[in-house]
Amino acid sequence: MQSKNSPVLKLISNFSKIGLGCHKIQGGFEYNTSKKIIFSALDNDITHFDTAPRYGDSEALLGKLLNGIPNISISSKVGLDRLNEPYIGKNLKGLKRVFKSYLKNNSRKVQSVLDKKMQARYFQTIKELTNIALDVPTEVLTEKQIRYSLQTTLRNLNRDFLDIYLLHEPDRFINFDEIIFIFNKLKQEGLIGSFGLGFHRWIDLKQKFINNIVTLSMFHDSMLKNDKSDSNKIVHGALGWYKYRSTREQREFYGSPIAFIRALTKVNQDSLFLVAPSNNRQLHNFCL
Numbered sequence: 001m002q003s004k005n006s007p008v009l010k011l012i013s014n015f016s017k018i019g020l021g022c023h024k025i026q027g028g029f030e031y032n033t034s035k036k037i038i039f040s041a042l043d044n045d046i047t048h049f050d051t052a053p054r055y056g057d058s059e060a061l062l063g064k065l066l067n068g069i070p071n072i073s074i075s076s077k078v079g080l081d082r083l084n085e086p087y088i089g090k091n092l093k094g095l096k097r098v099f100k101s102y103l104k105n106n107s108r109k110v111q112s113v114l115d116k117k118m119q120a121r122y123f124q125t126i127k128e129l130t131n132i133a134l135d136v137p138t139e140v141l142t143e144k145q146i147r148y149s150l151q152t153t154l155r156n157l158n159r160d161f162l163d164i165y166l167l168h169e170p171d172r173f174i175n176f177d178e179i180i181f182i183f184n185k186l187k188q189e190g191l192i193g194s195f196g197l198g199f200h201r202w203i204d205l206k207q208k209f210i211n212n213i214v215t216l217s218m219f220h221d222s223m224l225k226n227d228k229s230d231s232n233k234i235v236h237g238a239l240g241w242y243k244y245r246s247t248r249e250q251r252e253f254y255g256s257p258i259a260f261i262r263a264l265t266k267v268n269q270d271s272l273f274l275v276a277p278s279n280n281r282q283l284h285n286f287c288l
Contacts, residue, residue, distance in 0.1 A: 015073050015163075017265035019048035021236055021276035027057035033279060038065050040280035042072075050216070050234065050274055051157075052077040052168060052198075053149060059156035067158045074157060075216070075234065077198050078149040079141060079168035119244040137174045141167075143182045150191060161191065164214050164234075166198035180213075196232075221245075223268055236274040238264060 020041045025034040038061075041049075049072065051058045059076060066072055154160055165186065167179055183195035196214030203217045212232070219238040242251070242260045254260040264273055277283050 015272050016045060016047040017269075017272060018044075018046050018261060019050055019075075019234065019272050019274045020046050021274035022049055022051040022058045022062060023055045024276055024278060025051070025055070025058045025061050027061055031061070034061055035065060036280035037277055037283065038062070040283040042069070044283050046275075046283070047071060048073045048075070048272060050075045050236075052080065052166075053082045053153060054080040054168065056082060059153055063156050063158035073163040074159070075164035075166060075214075076153045076157070076162060077166040077168040078146050078153075079170075079173070079198075122240055122244040137172055137176075139172045140175050141173055141179055143185075146179070146182050146186075150186065154191075161193070163193045165192040165195045166214065166216055167196070168198050169200065170197045171199075219273075223264060223271070225267070233268075233271045234274060235264075235268075235271055236276070238273050239275060 020038070024030075025037065027034070038049075049062055049066070051062055051074065053059065054077065062074065066074075150162070150165065154162060165183060167173070167183075170176060173179060180195075183192070186192045187195060194212075194214050196216065198216040199218065201218050202220040203215060214232050214234060216234040216236065219235050219241045221241070223235065223238075238261060239257050242254070242257055254263060261273055261275065265271075275283070
């Protein structure tokens with residue numbers, strides 16, 4: 001079990017520039033694929049792993065497969081309940097993903113149809129997640145709930161210290177200031193290293209939060225330009241943007257998804273970019 005007395009990296013800029021988003025890391029039918037993804041990430045110098053109770057088996061698998069491996073960092077979250085899918089249904093979804101991947105790799109026509117479907121889903125998801133910020137917050141998260149969730153997370157991860165603890169979808173909570181106060185207590189107690197806010201949407205730089213906290217949010221094309229004020233930020237969705245939203249000229253300029261991510265890490269040196277591959281082959285050559 002990793003000790004809270006281990007050396008702790010305080011800033012996002014000190015973590016690996018690319019992290020593994022772990023919502024696809026699952027057990028059952030997908031266990032072997034998940035295992036290969038995790039160890040391929042390590043082989044490519046990816047040492048930060050972002051997970052959440054919401055992601056089902058993800059925390060427990062990371063705790064099992066990363067146990068004893070030094071110099072890694074993990075972020076997890078509180079605020080959304082675990083998705084408890086039926087065992088058969090979860091495995092059927094995994095089998096469906098494998099089948100789709102096989103079809104895409106063996107038929108350009110099928111690949112085109114599936115890519116168009118995914119592109120439409122991408123834009124619909126962006127729209128839905130953006131609307132979350134417009135809702136009036138209605139939920140309360142108590143200290144008892146936060147501590148129980150954190151202790152469960154630490155047991156799953158086989159650790160007694162968490163590098164980053166994030167509030168999952170902060171727009172939903174009416175007691176935001178109280179939650180931040182509780183996070184500060186957890187940090188002072190040595191249970192977490194840093195804390196922050198985890199959004200599925202893009203957050204504008206004009207939105208000001210408490211100093212020295214981490215924000216996790218959707219990629220936005222403003223990050224194509226260097227902005228020194230945008231630090232301590234974890235970014236997800238960059239590869240989705242590249243695949244479904246970038247122009248043909250932009251794709252030709254960067255040349256490949258890997259080159260795109262590499263360019264982002266150089267422009268935004270104080271940010272960490274998450275990738276969430278469906279298989280270990282997609283991680284090849286991510287090493288910086």
